[in-house]
Amino acid sequence: RKEVEQDPGPFNVPEGATVAFNCTYSNSASQSFFWYRQDCRKEPKLLMSVYSSGNEDGRFTAQLNRASQYISLLIRDSKLSDSATYLCVVNTNTGNQFYFGTGTSLTVIP
Amino acid sequence: DGGITQSPKYLFRKEGQNVTLSCEQNLNHDAMYWYRQDPGQGLRLIYYSQIVNDFQKGDIAEGYSVSREKKESFPLTVTSAQKNPTAFYLCASSIDPNRDRRLAKNIQYFGAGTRLSVL
Numbered sequence: 001r002k003e004v005e006q007d008p009g010p011f012n013v014p015e016g017a018t019v020a021f022n023c024t025y026s027n028s029a030s031q032s033f034f035w036y037r038q039d040c041r042k043e044p045k046l047l048m049s050v051y052s053s054g055n056e057d058g059r060f061t062a063q064l065n066r067a068s069q070y071i072s073l074l075i076r077d078s079k080l081s082d083s084a085t086y087l088c089v090v091n092t093n094t095g096n097q098f099y100f101g102t103g104t105s106l107t108v109i110p
Numbered sequence: 111d112g113g114i115t116q117s118p119k120y121l122f123r124k125e126g127q128n129v130t131l132s133c134e135q136n137l138n139h140d141a142m143y144w145y146r147q148d149p150g151q152g153l154r155l156i157y158y159s160q161i162v163n164d165f166q167k168g169d170i171a172e173g174y175s176v177s178r179e180k181k182e183s184f185p186l187t188v189t190s191a192q193k194n195p196t197a198f199y200l201c202a203s204s205i206d207p208n209r210d211r212r213l214a215k216n217i218q219y220f221g222a223g224t225r226l227s228v229l
Contacts, residue, residue, distance in 0.1 A: 096216070
């Protein structure tokens with residue numbers, strides 16, 4: 001079983017739409033959770049950390065459900081510039097290893 | 111500016127040749143990592159190092175070697191034993207949370223990557 005699983009998509013949505021991505025993780029000892037954004041042929045960049053209470057950064061909202069072991073990312077009012085691959089990342093801290101999902105591809109259409 | 115520098119950006123390997131990818135960071139991070147990414151796929155861990163002079167194999171270490179002689183540097187050698195080396199190689203670093211328990215989050219930062227192709 002993979003440490004982190006994501007729906008690969010692709011998600012094709014019109015501008016202004018709201019889109020949600022989910023991610024599940026297998027290790028209940030996981031302590032840190034993140035969403036990264038990766039543009040085509042570029043390195044992943046941190047989009048936001050995910051906190052237990054949920055957190056929001058502008059149009060982006062991240063949620064963590066420890067009981068069900070899943071993380072979500074909600075993007076409101078999608079922009080063309082949001083088109084990218086979104087990676088779910090989990091860290092157990094103890095071993096200092098990071099586990100990546102395969103990514104969810106988003107294309108925002110004019 | 112602080113950050114992670116990978117070089118070269120593009121690299122070509124001849125059959126039977128070893129090549130070395132450079133990764134340098136000035137973030138004073140303890141841990142460093144090497145990942146491989148194939149088209150349309152996720153990141154796979156090759157090697158990681160939590161401290162100078164120590165490193166561990168990741169999921170796909172065969173055909174690769176690393177060294178960690180300095181905190182700032184973590185070069186990756188792709189040896190001739192790696193039969194399918196064409197990929198996007200990413201280096202990353204992070205603070206070791208075990209060193210500072212006050213850290214709420216252990217964030218990983220990436221270099222711009224090296225694209226390796228076989229001639």
